[in-house]
Amino acid sequence: MAAPTAPASPASASLPPADLIVTGCTALLHADPDELDPQRAAEGIEFRPDTAIVVRDGIIADVTDSAAASRMESVERIDAHGLVALPGLVNCHTHSPMVALRGLVEDRPEQEWFNDWIWPIESNLTPRVVALGARLACAEMIRGGVTCFADHYFAMDVIADVVTETGLRANLGEAFFSSQEAGQEASQGASQGASEGVAQGSEGLARSLDFALTHRGRADGRITTSLAPHAPYTVTAEDLAATAQVAREHDLLVHLHAAENRAQTDTSLARHGRTPIDVLHDTGLLDVDVLIAHGTGILERDLPALRAARGRTGIATAPRGYMKFGWDTTPVRALVDAGVHVGLATDGAASNNTLDVWEAMTLTALVQKQTEHDPRWLTARQALRHATLDSARAVGLGDTVGSLAPGRRADLVLVDLNGPHTQPVHDLAATLVHSARSADVRTTIVDGRVLMRDGRLTTVDVPSVTGELSQLLPALVERGHGKRIQEYDT
Numbered sequence: 001m002a003a004p005t006a007p008a009s010p011a012s013a014s015l016p017p018a019d020l021i022v023t024g025c026t027a028l029l030h031a032d033p034d035e036l037d038p039q040r041a042a043e044g045i046e047f048r049p050d051t052a053i054v055v056r057d058g059i060i061a062d063v064t065d066s067a068a069a070s071r072m073e074s075v076e077r078i079d080a081h082g083l084v085a086l087p088g089l090v091n092c093h094t095h096s097p098m099v100a101l102r103g104l105v106e107d108r109p110e111q112e113w114f115n116d117w118i119w120p121i122e123s124n125l126t127p128r129v130v131a132l133g134a135r136l137a138c139a140e141m142i143r144g145g146v147t148c149f150a151d152h153y154f155a156m157d158v159i160a161d162v163v164t165e166t167g168l169r170a171n172l173g174e175a176f177f178s179s180q181e182a183g184q185e186a187s188q189g190a191s192q193g194a195s196e197g198v199a200q201g202s203e204g205l206a207r208s209l210d211f212a213l214t215h216r217g218r219a220d221g222r223i224t225t226s227l228a229p230h231a232p233y234t235v236t237a238e239d240l241a242a243t244a245q246v247a248r249e250h251d252l253l254v255h256l257h258a259a260e261n262r263a264q265t266d267t268s269l270a271r272h273g274r275t276p277i278d279v280l281h282d283t284g285l286l287d288v289d290v291l292i293a294h295g296t297g298i299l300e301r302d303l304p305a306l307r308a309a310r311g312r313t314g315i316a317t318a319p320r321g322y323m324k325f326g327w328d329t330t331p332v333r334a335l336v337d338a339g340v341h342v343g344l345a346t347d348g349a350a351s352n353n354t355l356d357v358w359e360a361m362t363l364t365a366l367v368q369k370q371t372e373h374d375p376r377w378l379t380a381r382q383a384l385r386h387a388t389l390d391s392a393r394a395v396g397l398g399d400t401v402g403s404l405a406p407g408r409r410a411d412l413v414l415v416d417l418n419g420p421h422t423q424p425v426h427d428l429a430a431t432l433v434h435s436a437r438s439a440d441v442r443t444t445i446v447d448g449r450v451l452m453r454d455g456r457l458t459t460v461d462v463p464s465v466t467g468e469l470s471q472l473l474p475a476l477v478e479r480g481h482g483k484r485i486q487e488y489d490t
């Protein structure tokens, strides 16, 4: 239970200079990053003033006080007086290139959104659009204090290159379906699309595995990978079972959509007599590390299976999109009680409009109170816990990031709470969750490298990205070809 306090030891005098010291901040520390009981863990969040974070080789070497740090040598020093240091936020589920479709289709139900707009448009994707979209997405996330994201899309090798160049951390999965929508085959071969010939069934799984094994550990270890079947309604039980088998053999996370909304669960029950979570259980996916996007259609009858998988299941909740589609929200309280790691997410910007995990944190706190009719549930400290350690756990990085503790990767953000909308501060947790916004993040650091310094991005040139992307948009949104990469039928 020892808090990560480590006064400078005499031995530190003989160490080579640190790479980076962030000094003078108030730091959010988890009293026990390994505490699994969410309530106790939330109570264990501490804000320690006048703290210094010492970074060596991309790792937090020491969390000490500013006076001790002033006696240490460092290649780089960031004066963070007046700022709050948090573990970087983790976006547990997104489709980063979909920022290219931000705001294109609004006020439609999900069937229409998928079948008439998104899946026809995604048949136009090119590697260049994916690269530019991912770059814009990374810029948005770095600005908003996100240091790690779990991405589920096509042409993931292109996105891996963007992750390498922008400096973020990511878990990447190459998506696949079991079968293509019938109308598409006739028109195949006409384009060089990034989603063209999205591999299906066993071939899709093989390609997803090939991507996962080829890219795992790249970008100096910042890239981890997963297998990425799309969802139980687009991937057969046979292919899901094969995915579980392959995940077990290669020790890989499986990232998929499931029980996205209540209608999917009802359709699954009507057609198969099983809920989507039953299907995950039956196919062995609850016996491996699995990251489930959304789960707003999870029922009480699903909880025992999730409880039995204790510690191996993460769920990404992205409340903004659920509100827009008029869905219920993720049953966070029941899932937490069942031992599921609930992380925060934005989904793609085509439905969510932003990749703002800070906003997801605020909305989660608010929507959970409203849904549970309980103002005492999902406190600001619990929300901070979901945004940091629980999100890290959900994407399989619970031992690596999510906490400002010695030995963890140096992924952190500095937040300025001096604005009129965040003053005065009576309760720092409440200020962070209910008053602060992602725009209050001033500095974003991943693996000890500064990706945004006092509001300025260091690895992405946004005007050049948006300039080129805007020229590609007319071809991207063309729907006259009648193609569609998949059909939403649930």
Ligand SMILES: [Zn+2]
Binding pocket: 093, 094, 095, 257, 293, 347, 348
């Ligand atoms: Zn999604």
